Amino acid sequence: MTTQTTASETPSVPAAGTPTGLIGLPPALGRALATAGAVLTIVSTFLSWTWTQDFPGDLTVYGYPGGLQVLVLIGAALTTLLALASYGVKGLKWLAPAGADPALKLAALATFATAWFTVIAISVELGGVVNLEPGGYFVAVTSLATLVGALALPFQRPEPDPVDPEDSGWEQFRHRAGQAWETVKAAFAADRPRPVGKLPAYAEILIIVAVLALALTVFTYGIGTEYDELFVGFLITAGFGFAALNKSGLIVHASQITSRHQNITICGAFVAAALFPFTQTDDQYATLGVYILIFATVALGLNVVVGLAGLLDLGYVAFLGVGAYAAALVSGSPSSPLSVHFPFWAAALVGAAASLVFGVLIGAPTLRLRGDYLAIVTLGFGEIFRITANNLDGTSGPDITNGSNGISSIPNLKILGVDLGAQHDVAGFTIGRFANYFFLMLVITAVVVLVFRRSGDSRIGRAWVAIREDETAALAMGINGFRVKLIAFAVGACLAGLAGTVQAHVTYTVTPEQYYFAGPVPPNSAFLLAAVVLGGMGTIGGPLIGASLLFLIPNKLQFLGNYQLFAFGVALILLMRFRPEGLVPNRRRQLEFHEEAEAPAVLGKTGA
Structure with a gap:
């Protein structure tokens, strides 16, 4: 004789799909x-x-x-x-x-x-x-x-998906x-x-x-x-x-608010950044601040090439070096073979123009390549630049860069009669050398942000995005792919050269060892590319935040010694695993990485 249990007598077992906790507590x-x-x-x-x-x-x-x-x-x-x-x-x-x-x-x-x-x-x-x-x-x-x-x-x-009983023990595990x-x-x-x-x-x-x-x-x-x-x-x-x-x-709600007031957000961000030196009691951390801004500005220039146009450039740090060397040669350094001393605005134009010319010269014969082939060629260009700068020492080649010794003793900048190498008192605060260069670099970053934003919203910017998404379809629609990519290469190189002019004066010395593909310290091509990808490709805030983290974290993890890069690599793997679209994602890329989560909402709206 069988007994039947009523619903009230049935043990309390959650049904499949019922929300429950990860552990057994109520x-x-x-x-x-x-x-x-x-x-x-x-x-x-x-x-x-x-x-x-x-x-x-x-x-x-x-x-x-x-x-x-x-x-x-x-x-x-x-x-x-x-x-x-x-x-x-x-x-x-x-x-x-x-x-x-x-x-x-x-x-x-x-x-x-x-x-x-x-x-x-x-x-x-x-x-x-x-x-x-x-x-x-x-x-x-x-x-x-x-x-x-x-x-x-x-x-x-x-x-849960059913387990295939024919699978091996390892496959079932x-x-x-x-x-x-x-x-x-x-x-x-x-x-x-x-x-x-x-x-x-x-x-x-x-x-x-x-x-x-x-x-x-x-x-x-x-x-x-x-x-x-x-x-x-x-x-x-x-x-x-x-x-x-x-x-x-x-975070999403705050991002929606900032997107509705983009101009106010960008201006407020620069005001907040300008307040940073006033929060410091000495010039120690302003040093990190100015290097972070240099790194972030170069990363934003690379974002034009990688994030907007979709061109994988592994030798981008070479354009930073071209701008730094060009500015150092005309800035009155005693080790420069050119006996000239240009004012800063002229040196900045020389550095930006030199990088732009090099960008066009390198891009013209190589931008007909795609994907991995283009990446290999740009990687080779980066190494060629470093080796060439090392050989222009008067022995292996013409005496231009002073070889491995580099161009040293680059004088401090003087802008409108203000010596950036001296301390100044502002509203009761003492602003040191690196804080002065921090403010200068902040102005240059603002210029780069303006160029990136205006170019991204322009007709050429839409052509870059079209090339990035599907070059074949873009060509079929009448876009001149080679010309569009060459413009992206030239704009990105020019922005990197502009940042390089400040880097030359901040570091006092420009040497070939500063421009490895994956050197011990940023900025180098590998870290620049990581800053763009981890921060968020195609956005303004992404490379800035990514560059800040990628410069600050290795600097602070030096106590790990030989395990520093290991810990840093694990952190990057975890970040890319759980947020592959970047810290500040572009909406299009966010949908690409999370299409399964967005599709029901999109379909629901369409059906309504």
Whole structure:
């Protein structure tokens, strides 16, 4: 005799596709655990984590967070706000227009990773966990509880694919591992977006100001980290924090606002950048600032060639070298064979014009090639330039570049009677040499941004995009492909040469070793290309942000020694795996990489 069970007697088993958590806790309990854990983590940052000041940051003070404790406090505060937003607290819905649960998981992960990194660093550097105070144990427990609670929040579990019984054991293992990975990705996937009403114009402008102020604060904090552990913690907190805000939909919402006020956003960004030297107490970090701007400007010029026209140029750093050498030859250097001293505006025109001419001379015979063949030829040109500059020493060739010694003792610039090599007092602030060149480079960056933006919106810019998307179709529509590509090559080379004129005066010396394809330090062709791809091809902000990160991170990771490039390479792989369209993606490329996510929405709109 069989017995039948009613629906009320059936065990509580979630149906396929029902939103459940990554772990077995009830979602309500997980949400409460994540909220309470985040609040207690905030409290833990006001406790002492270690008894000795030997660990940098002085984590021995009660009631006053310092060093890495501040980063844990920021992560825990963000986690708390997202947890309250997930409860539907009025006044916090703006924080998560696309849903708070996925963002809460990432914010909890940021807090956990930073806290445990600090605890492990204290234990390793000081010789064991005995060096931890109660606050150190407390933050380890509370941050772990926060992460466990966040992972219990519901997500849409993907439907598993059936396993083929004829597969080998290794193939079945790979299949199950792939299913597990899809489950983990779904746990951090975004919820259904919630509509956000359009704000008044003045409110959107205030939001833009707040975003720019936050960006300046984050950049200033990151570039001014005083010790290695603090920078690693900053990378963890900033990386996962940005991912959390992106999952919450706040980044997308802010991007929509800035796109509606592009002119205000660009002007505000340059104003914020101009305030950077005034945030520094000395000229130390202004040095990094000016090199970042040089690197970013050259990357933006390469974005014309790669991002808009779709031409893979692996020798682009050579145009930077041509501009630097041309400016150095006419700037009054005692080691220059030319006994002339041009003013800066004339030297800048000489450097830009020389790079433009070289761009045309190299592009004319090579731009009839496509794809990998063009990349190989441009790579060869970059190496030929470096070797030629090394041989023009008066022995192997004419005495022009002084060979491997380069052109040295390049004098400081004087513009309108202002010596950029001397300190100046402005509104009570002392502006040093590198800060002076920072302001000059900021003006040149503005010129490059203007050229990029106007050319991208012009008829020739649309022709570049057409060539990039499908050259055969563009030729069939009547576009002169060779002429269009040659113009892109020439414009990109000219912009690189313009940045090279400033680089020659900042570094005092121009040598061939500065222009390798993949040298030990940027800018080089490999890093420039990585900055464009990682930042976002075809955009203005992408190469600027990508260049800033690619210059700052290796500079700050020097303490890793031989493992520096390994850690940097792992970071690049992870970034390209989870955000292949770049940090600031072009809308077209974003749809190409996430076509499966966008197609239903597009079809739905079409069907309506």
